[in-house]
Amino acid sequence: MEYRARYITEDIKLSSYDDKFFKSDIMFEHHMLVWFLSGETKIVQADATYFFTKGDIFLIPRNQLATIINYPKDGQPHKTVVMHLSTNRLQHFYAARNIKPLPLKSPKIFSFSRHPLLESCLASLIPYFDMEDIPGDIASLKITEAISILRTLDKDIDHVLANFEEPGKINLADYMEKNFMFNLPLEKFGYLTGRSISTFKRDFKKAFSSTPQRWLTQKRLELAHYQLTEKKKKPLDVCYEVGFENLSHFSFAFKKQFGIAPSQLVEQQ
Template sequence: MEHQSQYIHPHIKRSTFGSRFFKADVLFEDHLLVWLLSGETKIVHGDKTHVFGAGDTLLFPRHLLATVLNYPKNGLAHQSVVMHLTTEKLKDYYHKKQPAADSLMGFEPSFISFKKHPLLQSCLASVAPYFDLQEELPDAIASVKIEEAIHVVRMLEPGIDNLLANFAEPGKIGLSDFMERNYMFNMPLEKFGYLTGRSLTTFKRDFKRAFATTPQKWLTRKRLDLAHYQIREKRRKPSEVYLETGFENLSHFSFAFKKQFGYAPTEATV
Protein backbone atom coordinates (compact mmCIF):
# COMPACT_ATOMS: atom_id res chain seq x y z
CA MET A 1 0.00 0.00 0.00
CA GLU A 2 1.45 3.36 -1.07
CA HIS A 3 -1.49 5.64 -0.26
CA GLN A 4 -4.90 5.14 1.24
CA SER A 5 -7.62 7.61 2.21
CA GLN A 6 -10.37 6.50 4.57
CA TYR A 7 -13.34 8.89 4.70
CA ILE A 8 -15.79 8.81 7.59
CA HIS A 9 -17.40 12.01 6.24
CA PRO A 10 -16.85 14.04 3.05
CA HIS A 11 -14.90 16.57 5.16
CA ILE A 12 -13.03 14.22 7.50
CA LYS A 13 -10.57 11.52 6.44
CA ARG A 14 -7.58 9.49 7.59
CA SER A 15 -4.69 9.53 5.13
CA THR A 16 -1.93 6.90 5.13
CA PHE A 17 1.25 6.81 3.05
CA GLY A 18 3.15 3.53 3.08
CA SER A 19 6.83 2.72 2.83
CA ARG A 20 8.06 5.62 0.66
CA PHE A 21 7.90 9.40 0.85
CA PHE A 22 5.23 11.43 -0.93
CA LYS A 23 5.78 14.82 -2.54
CA ALA A 24 3.31 17.25 -4.10
CA ASP A 25 3.00 20.93 -4.90
CA VAL A 26 -0.41 21.80 -3.53
CA LEU A 27 -3.06 24.49 -3.50
CA PHE A 28 -6.15 23.71 -1.44
CA GLU A 29 -9.61 25.23 -1.80
CA ASP A 30 -10.34 24.72 1.92
CA HIS A 31 -8.41 25.35 5.11
CA LEU A 32 -7.19 21.98 6.37
CA LEU A 33 -6.80 21.04 10.01
CA VAL A 34 -4.36 18.13 10.12
CA TRP A 35 -3.54 15.86 13.07
CA LEU A 36 -0.24 14.11 12.37
CA LEU A 37 -0.42 10.64 13.94
CA SER A 38 2.91 9.23 12.73
CA GLY A 39 5.71 10.08 10.31
CA GLU A 40 7.05 13.52 9.44
CA THR A 41 5.80 16.33 7.19
CA LYS A 42 7.95 19.03 5.62
CA ILE A 43 6.24 22.01 4.02
CA VAL A 44 8.27 24.34 1.82
CA HIS A 45 6.76 27.80 1.34
CA GLY A 46 8.84 30.65 -0.04
CA ASP A 47 12.28 30.49 1.52
CA LYS A 48 11.07 28.69 4.66
CA THR A 49 10.73 24.99 5.47
CA HIS A 50 8.29 23.99 8.22
CA VAL A 51 8.75 20.58 9.85
CA PHE A 52 5.94 18.80 11.71
CA GLY A 53 6.11 15.50 13.59
CA ALA A 54 3.84 12.94 15.22
CA GLY A 55 1.55 14.61 17.76
CA ASP A 56 1.51 17.98 16.01
CA THR A 57 -1.71 19.55 14.78
CA LEU A 58 -1.34 21.74 11.70
CA LEU A 59 -3.60 24.34 10.12
CA PHE A 60 -2.92 24.50 6.37
CA PRO A 61 -4.40 27.72 4.88
CA ARG A 62 -6.37 27.67 1.65
CA HIS A 63 -5.06 29.30 -1.53
CA LEU A 64 -1.46 29.00 -0.35
CA LEU A 65 1.10 27.44 -2.69
CA ALA A 66 3.42 25.01 -0.97
CA THR A 67 5.47 21.88 -1.49
CA VAL A 68 4.46 19.06 0.87
CA LEU A 69 6.76 16.12 1.60
CA ASN A 70 5.45 13.30 3.78
CA TYR A 71 7.89 10.74 5.16
CA PRO A 72 7.50 7.52 7.13
CA LYS A 73 9.52 7.58 10.34
CA ASN A 74 10.63 5.23 13.11
CA GLY A 75 9.34 2.26 11.15
CA LEU A 76 5.83 3.69 10.92
CA ALA A 77 3.88 4.83 7.88
CA HIS A 78 2.96 8.49 7.53
CA GLN A 79 -0.57 8.82 8.86
CA SER A 80 -2.77 11.82 9.55
CA VAL A 81 -6.38 12.79 10.14
CA VAL A 82 -7.56 15.70 7.98
CA MET A 83 -10.57 17.93 8.61
CA HIS A 84 -11.74 20.38 5.92
CA LEU A 85 -12.81 23.78 7.22
CA THR A 86 -14.85 24.69 4.17
CA THR A 87 -15.83 28.21 3.16
CA GLU A 88 -19.49 27.22 3.49
CA LYS A 89 -19.00 25.97 7.05
CA LEU A 90 -16.93 28.99 8.07
CA LYS A 91 -19.47 31.42 6.62
CA ASP A 92 -22.19 29.70 8.63
CA TYR A 93 -20.01 29.82 11.75
CA TYR A 94 -19.16 33.53 11.43
CA HIS A 95 -22.77 34.37 10.64
CA LYS A 96 -23.48 33.31 14.22
CA LYS A 97 -20.24 34.57 15.80
CA GLN A 98 -18.65 37.81 14.68
CA PRO A 99 -14.88 37.86 14.08
CA ALA A 100 -12.83 39.46 16.83
CA ALA A 101 -12.52 43.18 16.11
CA ASP A 102 -8.77 43.29 16.81
CA SER A 103 -8.03 40.30 14.56
CA LEU A 104 -8.87 41.88 11.23
CA MET A 105 -5.43 43.15 10.39
CA GLY A 106 -1.82 42.10 10.49
CA PHE A 107 -2.27 38.33 10.32
CA GLU A 108 0.01 36.79 7.69
CA PRO A 109 -1.40 33.53 6.25
CA SER A 110 1.03 30.74 7.10
CA PHE A 111 1.19 27.24 8.52
CA ILE A 112 0.30 27.06 12.19
CA SER A 113 1.33 24.24 14.51
CA PHE A 114 -0.52 23.70 17.76
CA LYS A 115 1.77 20.93 19.06
CA LYS A 116 0.15 18.46 21.49
CA HIS A 117 -2.66 20.59 22.82
CA PRO A 118 -5.20 18.62 24.91
CA LEU A 119 -8.27 20.36 23.46
CA LEU A 120 -7.33 19.47 19.89
CA GLN A 121 -6.32 15.96 20.94
CA SER A 122 -9.74 15.57 22.56
CA CYS A 123 -11.41 16.66 19.33
CA LEU A 124 -9.40 14.05 17.44
CA ALA A 125 -10.10 11.34 20.00
CA SER A 126 -13.83 11.87 19.63
CA VAL A 127 -13.79 10.99 15.91
CA ALA A 128 -11.09 8.27 16.00
CA PRO A 129 -13.49 5.41 16.89
CA TYR A 130 -15.36 5.94 13.60
CA PHE A 131 -12.17 5.14 11.67
CA ASP A 132 -11.50 2.03 13.75
CA LEU A 133 -15.09 0.80 13.41
CA GLN A 134 -15.16 1.82 9.73
CA GLU A 135 -18.44 3.60 10.31
CA GLU A 136 -19.72 6.76 8.67
CA LEU A 137 -19.84 9.88 10.85
CA PRO A 138 -23.39 11.32 10.76
CA ASP A 139 -23.66 14.84 9.33
CA ALA A 140 -25.03 16.24 12.59
CA ILE A 141 -22.07 14.93 14.62
CA ALA A 142 -19.55 15.96 11.95
CA SER A 143 -20.96 19.50 11.99
CA VAL A 144 -20.56 19.68 15.78
CA LYS A 145 -16.99 18.35 15.63
CA ILE A 146 -15.94 20.78 12.90
CA GLU A 147 -17.47 23.69 14.82
CA GLU A 148 -15.69 22.51 17.96
CA ALA A 149 -12.38 22.50 16.07
CA ILE A 150 -13.00 26.06 14.84
CA HIS A 151 -13.74 27.16 18.42
CA VAL A 152 -10.48 25.62 19.66
CA VAL A 153 -8.15 27.04 16.99
CA ARG A 154 -9.68 30.49 17.50
CA MET A 155 -8.97 30.22 21.21
CA LEU A 156 -5.39 28.97 20.70
CA GLU A 157 -4.36 31.40 17.96
CA PRO A 158 -5.42 35.04 18.54
CA GLY A 159 -5.91 36.83 15.25
CA ILE A 160 -6.78 33.74 13.24
CA ASP A 161 -10.20 35.20 12.39
CA ASN A 162 -8.41 37.30 9.77
CA LEU A 163 -7.53 34.05 8.02
CA LEU A 164 -10.64 31.95 8.62
CA ALA A 165 -13.16 34.75 8.07
CA ASN A 166 -11.54 35.98 4.85
CA PHE A 167 -13.68 34.60 2.02
CA ALA A 168 -12.27 36.69 -0.82
CA GLU A 169 -11.09 35.01 -4.02
CA PRO A 170 -7.68 35.99 -5.43
CA GLY A 171 -7.73 39.34 -7.20
CA LYS A 172 -5.39 40.68 -9.85
CA ILE A 173 -1.98 41.28 -8.28
CA GLY A 174 1.52 42.19 -9.42
CA LEU A 175 2.83 39.34 -11.57
CA SER A 176 6.59 39.85 -11.20
CA ASP A 177 6.69 39.84 -7.40
CA PHE A 178 4.34 36.86 -7.15
CA MET A 179 6.35 34.73 -9.59
CA GLU A 180 9.66 35.61 -7.94
CA ARG A 181 8.26 34.30 -4.65
CA ASN A 182 6.56 31.18 -6.02
CA TYR A 183 8.47 29.92 -9.06
CA MET A 184 9.67 26.76 -7.30
CA PHE A 185 6.15 25.31 -7.16
CA ASN A 186 5.42 22.87 -9.98
CA MET A 187 1.87 24.00 -10.69
CA PRO A 188 -0.07 24.25 -13.98
CA LEU A 189 0.06 27.70 -15.55
CA GLU A 190 -3.70 27.90 -15.08
CA LYS A 191 -3.15 27.83 -11.30
CA PHE A 192 -0.54 30.59 -11.46
CA GLY A 193 -3.02 32.60 -13.52
CA TYR A 194 -5.83 32.00 -11.02
CA LEU A 195 -3.70 33.06 -8.06
CA THR A 196 -2.70 36.29 -9.80
CA GLY A 197 -6.28 37.04 -10.85
CA ARG A 198 -5.80 36.28 -14.56
CA SER A 199 -7.07 33.96 -17.23
CA LEU A 200 -4.43 31.69 -18.79
CA THR A 201 -4.28 33.86 -21.92
CA THR A 202 -3.87 37.07 -19.92
CA PHE A 203 -1.29 35.44 -17.66
CA LYS A 204 0.88 34.41 -20.62
CA ARG A 205 0.55 37.86 -22.20
CA ASP A 206 1.42 39.73 -19.00
CA PHE A 207 4.24 37.31 -18.28
CA LYS A 208 5.85 37.95 -21.66
CA ARG A 209 5.66 41.70 -21.02
CA ALA A 210 7.19 41.35 -17.54
CA PHE A 211 9.99 38.86 -18.28
CA ALA A 212 10.50 39.00 -22.08
CA THR A 213 10.28 35.19 -22.32
CA THR A 214 7.79 32.37 -21.95
CA PRO A 215 6.70 31.09 -18.51
CA GLN A 216 8.12 27.61 -19.22
CA LYS A 217 11.61 28.86 -20.09
CA TRP A 218 11.71 31.32 -17.19
CA LEU A 219 10.48 28.78 -14.63
CA THR A 220 13.03 26.17 -15.69
CA ARG A 221 15.92 28.64 -15.50
CA LYS A 222 14.86 30.01 -12.10
CA ARG A 223 14.47 26.52 -10.64
CA LEU A 224 17.85 25.41 -11.96
CA ASP A 225 19.54 28.54 -10.60
CA LEU A 226 18.02 27.86 -7.18
CA ALA A 227 19.10 24.22 -7.30
CA HIS A 228 22.63 25.25 -8.34
CA TYR A 229 22.84 27.65 -5.41
CA GLN A 230 21.58 25.04 -2.94
CA ILE A 231 24.10 22.44 -4.16
CA ARG A 232 27.13 24.66 -4.68
CA GLU A 233 26.79 27.20 -1.88
CA LYS A 234 24.76 25.29 0.71
CA ARG A 235 26.58 22.00 -0.02
CA ARG A 236 23.32 20.06 -0.26
CA LYS A 237 22.93 16.82 -2.19
CA PRO A 238 21.05 16.79 -5.53
CA SER A 239 18.71 14.15 -4.11
CA GLU A 240 17.75 16.62 -1.34
CA VAL A 241 17.26 19.57 -3.68
CA TYR A 242 15.41 18.52 -6.82
CA LEU A 243 11.99 18.03 -5.19
CA GLU A 244 12.13 21.38 -3.38
CA THR A 245 12.98 23.25 -6.58
CA GLY A 246 10.06 22.10 -8.71
CA PHE A 247 11.37 18.95 -10.43
CA GLU A 248 9.44 15.69 -10.39
CA ASN A 249 12.27 13.17 -10.71
CA LEU A 250 16.04 13.11 -10.24
CA SER A 251 16.94 11.92 -13.74
CA HIS A 252 15.05 14.76 -15.46
CA PHE A 253 16.56 17.24 -13.03
CA SER A 254 20.09 15.95 -13.69
CA PHE A 255 19.58 16.13 -17.46
CA ALA A 256 18.24 19.71 -17.34
CA PHE A 257 20.97 20.78 -14.89
CA LYS A 258 23.79 19.47 -17.10
CA LYS A 259 22.24 21.03 -20.20
CA GLN A 260 22.07 24.40 -18.45
CA PHE A 261 25.44 24.49 -16.66
CA GLY A 262 27.58 22.05 -18.64
CA TYR A 263 28.22 19.65 -15.77
CA ALA A 264 26.20 17.22 -13.65
CA PRO A 265 24.71 18.22 -10.28
CA THR A 266 27.12 15.86 -8.53
CA GLU A 267 30.02 17.89 -9.98
CA ALA A 268 28.67 21.26 -8.82
CA THR A 269 30.48 21.17 -5.47
CA VAL A 270 33.87 20.27 -6.96
Protein backbone atom coordinates in the same frame (compact mmCIF):
# COMPACT_ATOMS: atom_id res chain seq x y z
CA MET B 1 3.86 4.55 -3.14
CA GLU B 2 0.95 2.90 -1.40
CA TYR B 3 -1.61 5.47 -0.32
CA ARG B 4 -4.69 4.71 1.74
CA ALA B 5 -7.40 7.04 2.95
CA ARG B 6 -10.50 6.45 5.02
CA TYR B 7 -13.20 9.10 5.19
CA ILE B 8 -15.86 10.10 7.68
CA THR B 9 -16.98 12.72 5.17
CA GLU B 10 -15.15 14.41 2.28
CA ASP B 11 -13.89 16.98 4.83
CA ILE B 12 -12.44 14.53 7.37
CA LYS B 13 -10.03 11.74 6.48
CA LEU B 14 -7.39 9.42 7.89
CA SER B 15 -4.48 9.51 5.44
CA SER B 16 -1.58 7.04 5.21
CA TYR B 17 1.52 6.81 2.96
CA ASP B 18 3.59 3.64 3.30
CA ASP B 19 6.33 4.20 0.71
CA LYS B 20 9.73 5.84 1.22
CA PHE B 21 8.37 9.33 0.68
CA PHE B 22 5.72 11.28 -1.20
CA LYS B 23 6.17 14.75 -2.66
CA SER B 24 3.60 17.15 -4.01
CA ASP B 25 3.35 20.84 -4.89
CA ILE B 26 0.01 22.07 -3.61
CA MET B 27 -2.22 25.10 -3.53
CA PHE B 28 -4.54 24.58 -0.59
CA GLU B 29 -8.13 25.22 -1.65
CA HIS B 30 -9.40 24.93 1.94
CA HIS B 31 -7.88 25.61 5.33
CA MET B 32 -6.44 22.29 6.46
CA LEU B 33 -6.11 21.17 10.08
CA VAL B 34 -3.65 18.26 10.45
CA TRP B 35 -2.87 15.97 13.40
CA PHE B 36 0.16 13.70 13.08
CA LEU B 37 -0.17 10.09 14.22
CA SER B 38 3.16 8.89 12.80
CA GLY B 39 5.76 9.77 10.19
CA GLU B 40 7.23 13.13 9.28
CA THR B 41 6.40 16.01 6.93
CA LYS B 42 8.58 18.73 5.47
CA ILE B 43 6.66 21.77 4.20
CA VAL B 44 8.60 24.22 2.05
CA GLN B 45 7.08 27.63 1.34
CA ALA B 46 8.60 30.66 -0.35
CA ASP B 47 9.75 32.23 2.90
CA ALA B 48 9.81 29.38 5.44
CA THR B 49 10.39 25.65 5.89
CA TYR B 50 8.52 23.60 8.51
CA PHE B 51 9.02 20.12 9.95
CA PHE B 52 6.19 18.22 11.64
CA THR B 53 6.14 14.78 13.23
CA LYS B 54 4.18 12.53 15.62
CA GLY B 55 1.91 14.47 17.97
CA ASP B 56 2.10 17.75 16.06
CA ILE B 57 -1.04 19.67 15.14
CA PHE B 58 -1.03 22.52 12.63
CA LEU B 59 -3.32 24.59 10.42
CA ILE B 60 -2.39 25.46 6.82
CA PRO B 61 -4.36 28.47 5.51
CA ARG B 62 -6.05 28.23 2.11
CA ASN B 63 -4.61 29.63 -1.14
CA GLN B 64 -1.06 29.03 0.07
CA LEU B 65 1.60 27.46 -2.13
CA ALA B 66 3.79 24.76 -0.62
CA THR B 67 5.94 21.78 -1.45
CA ILE B 68 4.92 18.88 0.78
CA ILE B 69 7.31 15.98 1.35
CA ASN B 70 5.96 13.13 3.49
CA TYR B 71 8.19 10.45 5.02
CA PRO B 72 7.61 7.34 7.11
CA LYS B 73 9.59 7.34 10.35
CA ASP B 74 10.72 4.80 12.95
CA GLY B 75 9.25 1.95 10.91
CA GLN B 76 5.79 3.51 10.87
CA PRO B 77 3.93 4.99 7.88
CA HIS B 78 3.19 8.66 7.40
CA LYS B 79 -0.28 8.82 8.95
CA THR B 80 -2.41 11.87 9.71
CA VAL B 81 -5.94 12.91 10.54
CA VAL B 82 -6.89 15.73 8.16
CA MET B 83 -9.84 18.09 8.59
CA HIS B 84 -10.76 20.52 5.81
CA LEU B 85 -12.32 23.78 6.98
CA SER B 86 -14.17 24.72 3.80
CA THR B 87 -15.29 28.23 2.92
CA ASN B 88 -18.96 27.20 2.92
CA ARG B 89 -18.75 25.71 6.40
CA LEU B 90 -16.83 28.69 7.77
CA GLN B 91 -19.30 31.14 6.23
CA HIS B 92 -22.09 29.30 8.03
CA PHE B 93 -20.13 29.34 11.30
CA TYR B 94 -19.37 33.07 11.15
CA ALA B 95 -22.79 34.15 9.83
CA ALA B 96 -24.08 34.86 13.35
CA ARG B 97 -20.82 36.44 14.52
CA ASN B 98 -19.87 40.06 13.94
CA ILE B 99 -16.29 39.51 12.77
CA LYS B 100 -14.46 41.94 10.51
CA PRO B 101 -11.19 40.24 9.57
CA LEU B 102 -8.09 42.25 8.83
CA PRO B 103 -6.39 41.51 5.49
CA LEU B 104 -3.35 39.26 5.78
CA LYS B 105 -0.75 39.40 3.02
CA SER B 106 0.56 35.88 3.53
CA PRO B 107 -0.93 33.88 6.42
CA LYS B 108 1.57 31.68 8.22
CA ILE B 109 1.17 28.04 9.19
CA PHE B 110 -0.27 27.92 12.69
CA SER B 111 1.18 25.33 15.08
CA PHE B 112 -0.86 23.97 18.00
CA SER B 113 1.31 20.95 18.73
CA ARG B 114 0.18 18.60 21.47
CA HIS B 115 -2.51 20.91 22.80
CA PRO B 116 -4.82 18.73 24.92
CA LEU B 117 -8.12 20.32 23.83
CA LEU B 118 -7.38 20.10 20.12
CA GLU B 119 -5.77 16.69 20.41
CA SER B 120 -8.80 15.36 22.29
CA CYS B 121 -11.13 16.70 19.58
CA LEU B 122 -9.16 15.07 16.77
CA ALA B 123 -8.50 11.82 18.67
CA SER B 124 -12.25 11.39 19.17
CA LEU B 125 -12.56 10.99 15.38
CA ILE B 126 -10.46 7.81 15.23
CA PRO B 127 -13.27 5.30 16.07
CA TYR B 128 -15.48 6.71 13.32
CA PHE B 129 -13.04 5.73 10.56
CA ASP B 130 -13.90 2.05 11.16
CA MET B 131 -17.68 2.59 11.06
CA GLU B 132 -19.83 2.17 7.96
CA ASP B 133 -22.94 4.01 9.15
CA ILE B 134 -22.04 7.35 10.68
CA PRO B 135 -24.66 9.83 11.94
CA GLY B 136 -24.87 12.69 9.46
CA ASP B 137 -24.30 15.47 11.96
CA ILE B 138 -21.15 13.98 13.54
CA ALA B 139 -18.72 15.58 11.10
CA SER B 140 -20.42 18.96 11.33
CA LEU B 141 -20.31 18.90 15.13
CA LYS B 142 -16.63 17.89 15.19
CA ILE B 143 -15.59 20.57 12.71
CA THR B 144 -17.53 23.20 14.67
CA GLU B 145 -15.80 22.01 17.84
CA ALA B 146 -12.39 22.28 16.18
CA ILE B 147 -13.08 25.81 14.92
CA SER B 148 -14.22 26.88 18.39
CA ILE B 149 -11.05 25.48 19.97
CA LEU B 150 -8.83 27.19 17.39
CA ARG B 151 -10.47 30.52 18.17
CA THR B 152 -9.79 29.96 21.85
CA LEU B 153 -6.13 29.12 21.28
CA ASP B 154 -5.29 32.00 18.92
CA LYS B 155 -7.20 35.28 18.97
CA ASP B 156 -5.87 36.19 15.51
CA ILE B 157 -7.24 33.06 13.83
CA ASP B 158 -10.50 34.85 12.92
CA HIS B 159 -8.56 37.08 10.53
CA VAL B 160 -7.71 33.93 8.58
CA LEU B 161 -10.81 31.75 8.97
CA ALA B 162 -13.37 34.55 8.50
CA ASN B 163 -11.65 36.04 5.45
CA PHE B 164 -13.57 34.81 2.39
CA GLU B 165 -12.02 37.03 -0.28
CA GLU B 166 -10.64 35.46 -3.43
CA PRO B 167 -7.20 36.49 -4.75
CA GLY B 168 -7.26 39.88 -6.49
CA LYS B 169 -5.05 41.07 -9.31
CA ILE B 170 -1.54 41.56 -7.97
CA ASN B 171 1.91 42.29 -9.38
CA LEU B 172 2.70 39.23 -11.46
CA ALA B 173 6.46 39.69 -11.63
CA ASP B 174 6.84 40.04 -7.86
CA TYR B 175 4.66 37.00 -7.22
CA MET B 176 6.44 34.75 -9.71
CA GLU B 177 9.90 35.78 -8.49
CA LYS B 178 8.84 34.64 -5.02
CA ASN B 179 6.98 31.45 -5.97
CA PHE B 180 8.61 30.04 -9.11
CA MET B 181 9.81 26.92 -7.30
CA PHE B 182 6.27 25.52 -6.95
CA ASN B 183 5.40 23.18 -9.79
CA LEU B 184 1.77 24.09 -10.38
CA PRO B 185 -0.36 24.37 -13.54
CA LEU B 186 -0.29 27.84 -15.08
CA GLU B 187 -4.03 28.11 -14.43
CA LYS B 188 -3.31 28.00 -10.69
CA PHE B 189 -0.68 30.73 -10.96
CA GLY B 190 -3.21 32.75 -12.93
CA TYR B 191 -5.86 32.30 -10.23
CA LEU B 192 -3.48 33.29 -7.44
CA THR B 193 -2.44 36.46 -9.28
CA GLY B 194 -6.05 37.37 -10.12
CA ARG B 195 -5.91 36.54 -13.84
CA SER B 196 -7.44 34.27 -16.44
CA ILE B 197 -4.95 31.94 -18.11
CA SER B 198 -4.89 34.05 -21.29
CA THR B 199 -4.28 37.28 -19.34
CA PHE B 200 -1.63 35.53 -17.22
CA LYS B 201 0.32 34.44 -20.31
CA ARG B 202 0.04 37.88 -21.91
CA ASP B 203 1.16 39.70 -18.75
CA PHE B 204 3.94 37.16 -18.19
CA LYS B 205 5.33 37.82 -21.68
CA LYS B 206 5.32 41.57 -20.97
CA ALA B 207 7.04 41.13 -17.60
CA PHE B 208 9.74 38.61 -18.54
CA SER B 209 9.99 38.60 -22.37
CA SER B 210 9.79 34.81 -22.19
CA THR B 211 7.28 31.98 -22.03
CA PRO B 212 6.31 30.82 -18.52
CA GLN B 213 7.76 27.32 -18.95
CA ARG B 214 11.13 28.50 -20.26
CA TRP B 215 11.45 31.13 -17.54
CA LEU B 216 10.36 28.74 -14.75
CA THR B 217 12.88 26.09 -15.82
CA GLN B 218 15.69 28.64 -15.93
CA LYS B 219 14.86 30.07 -12.50
CA ARG B 220 14.61 26.61 -10.94
CA LEU B 221 17.97 25.55 -12.36
CA GLU B 222 19.64 28.74 -11.11
CA LEU B 223 18.23 28.14 -7.64
CA ALA B 224 19.33 24.49 -7.77
CA HIS B 225 22.90 25.51 -8.63
CA TYR B 226 22.94 27.93 -5.69
CA GLN B 227 21.56 25.31 -3.30
CA LEU B 228 24.16 22.76 -4.38
CA THR B 229 27.19 25.04 -4.36
CA GLU B 230 26.45 27.51 -1.56
CA LYS B 231 24.09 25.60 0.74
CA LYS B 232 25.79 22.22 0.16
CA LYS B 233 22.47 20.42 -0.13
CA LYS B 234 22.01 16.94 -1.61
CA PRO B 235 20.81 16.66 -5.24
CA LEU B 236 17.70 14.70 -4.23
CA ASP B 237 16.63 17.35 -1.72
CA VAL B 238 17.37 20.17 -4.17
CA CYS B 239 15.45 18.44 -6.96
CA TYR B 240 12.16 18.47 -5.07
CA GLU B 241 12.61 21.80 -3.32
CA VAL B 242 13.16 23.80 -6.52
CA GLY B 243 10.18 22.39 -8.42
CA PHE B 244 11.25 19.30 -10.39
CA GLU B 245 9.13 16.16 -10.35
CA ASN B 246 11.88 13.53 -10.43
CA LEU B 247 15.65 13.24 -10.13
CA SER B 248 16.31 12.01 -13.67
CA HIS B 249 14.54 14.99 -15.28
CA PHE B 250 16.33 17.36 -12.91
CA SER B 251 19.76 15.84 -13.65
CA PHE B 252 19.18 15.97 -17.41
CA ALA B 253 18.06 19.62 -17.38
CA PHE B 254 20.85 20.64 -14.98
CA LYS B 255 23.57 19.02 -17.11
CA LYS B 256 22.14 20.60 -20.26
CA GLN B 257 22.26 24.03 -18.60
CA PHE B 258 25.58 23.83 -16.73
CA GLY B 259 27.49 21.08 -18.55
CA ILE B 260 27.77 18.92 -15.43
CA ALA B 261 25.42 16.62 -13.58
CA PRO B 262 24.33 17.67 -10.04
CA SER B 263 25.99 14.61 -8.48
CA GLN B 264 29.28 15.38 -10.25
CA LEU B 265 29.14 19.00 -9.10
CA VAL B 266 28.74 17.83 -5.51
CA GLU B 267 31.66 15.38 -5.86
CA GLN B 268 33.93 18.13 -7.20
CA GLN B 269 33.27 20.22 -4.13
